Amino acid sequence: MRAFQLASLSIDALEQTDVPTPQPAADEVLMRLRAASLNYLDLMVAQGHLGDARLPSFIPGTDGAGEIVELGSRVAGWAVGDRVVAGLIVDWVSGPIGRANSQRLRGVSMPGSLADYAVVPARALVRLPDHLSFLEAATLPIAATTAWNALRAAQIGPGDVVVLLGTGGVSLFALQFAKAIGARVIITSSSDGKLERARTLGADVTINYRTTPAWDEEVLAATDGAGGKLIVETVGPATFARSVNAAAAAGTIYTVGFVSGMELTIPLLPILLKTLRIIGSNTGSTADLAETVRAITELKIRPVIDSTFAFGSTRDAYRLLSEASHFGKVAIDITQR
Structure with a gap:
């Protein structure tokens, strides 16, 4: 073969x-x-x-x-x-x-x-x-399962705010899942063209992090200071402190990627004050994949x-x-x- x-x-x-x-x-x-x-x-x-x-x-x-x-x-x-x-x-x-x-x-x-x-x-x-x-x-096995598990971990429902970093596979699956269940989605990218494409998938707020480096402040402004119930953190050290700032009280930072490195220094006080949950992702089990497939089937996501x-x-x-x-x-x- x-x-x-x-x-x-x-x-x-x-x-x-x-x-x-x-x-x-x-x-x-x-x-x-x-x-x-x-x-x-x-x-x-x-x-x-x-x-x-x-x-x-x-x-x-x-x-x-x-x-x-x-x-x-x-x-x-x-x-x-x-x-x-x-x-x-x-x-x-x-x-x-x-x-x-x-x-x-x-x-x-x-x-x-x-x-x-x-x-x-x-x-x-x-x-x-x-x-x-x-x-x-x-x-489906890695990207879709990771995205679905992120939404489940944060118990995302209609009206909740989901913040996505970048437009890779996990972020776009999370965008599609979140919109299908009625959540509000904020997504970042360095490309206006990609952000336009994200809007066609239903993104409510788009932020170019190259022209707006303080994207976390934009998230807070777009949510009347509340922040996101879920941050899908696909980048790592370069963005983590901003993800902490952009997260809502009792929110979840679902840690998926490390494209900016593997060593992390983060501010501890806001994690304590907001009682944030930081969850590491290792994709998921066969049962998680099966549940993801059922969701994709029912929601007709492509x-x-x-x-x-x-x-x-x-x-x-x-x-x-x-x-x-x-x-x-x-x-x-x-x-x-």
Whole structure:
């Protein structure tokens, strides 16, 4: 089968190769991958910051969707031909995350989605919504699940204020979910063009943080000083203090990303005075992914895909993601050579 492997720790070292098709164990399925999507996590793996890339045999790619072509001997409840998407953390079925169920991550510490086929534990699978293509479904495991969990953690409902940083996949899923349940959304970007596109998705207030660096003060002004009940913090150290300032009393800062770095210094007093909840995100369990898929099905949400690349152009997809110029998700059509 075709697969991309990391010859060394660099995007430029992603090489397309031919490798044997894996065989499923008793509790696994063999999945024919039709599409993949990229996340910042994929960049971290390719650059050697995360994961267990046992060079040169490691197959990266965290998110993927496809169809079952073979069942392990103990697999029940699934059939050949079922359209499925695989969760990121394959042993985290439901409930709290712990050491025992958090070690195997697709495309991070085990082979991922940038191949024609993959073996996946049956417990990590969720059936695809009928209204989504494979390409659309491939965007769900990390970005959509993270966004849905953020809204659930903050108990967002009609009229609540959600503040989103940037226009990547998590932010746009959170925008769509929030508007579908009647919340008010404030979103930031350095691009007026992206902000205009966000308004077409329903954003109520848009802030260009390059021309308005004190975007947190703009959030407070737009909410009569109240702030956001939920801040989806996708950036990290460069924005965290402003996120604290922009948060409402008893609000939630849902910490998703670290594109500006991994070391954080934050003001403690406003966290105490506002009784803020700061929640770290590790995507979610298979049950979380299943709930996200149900929400997407009921709300008829369609993922926002910025660009789609043929399988042979996977390196170009990684480069686009690294430039941070995309709006929504970057996808790979594995059926296109």
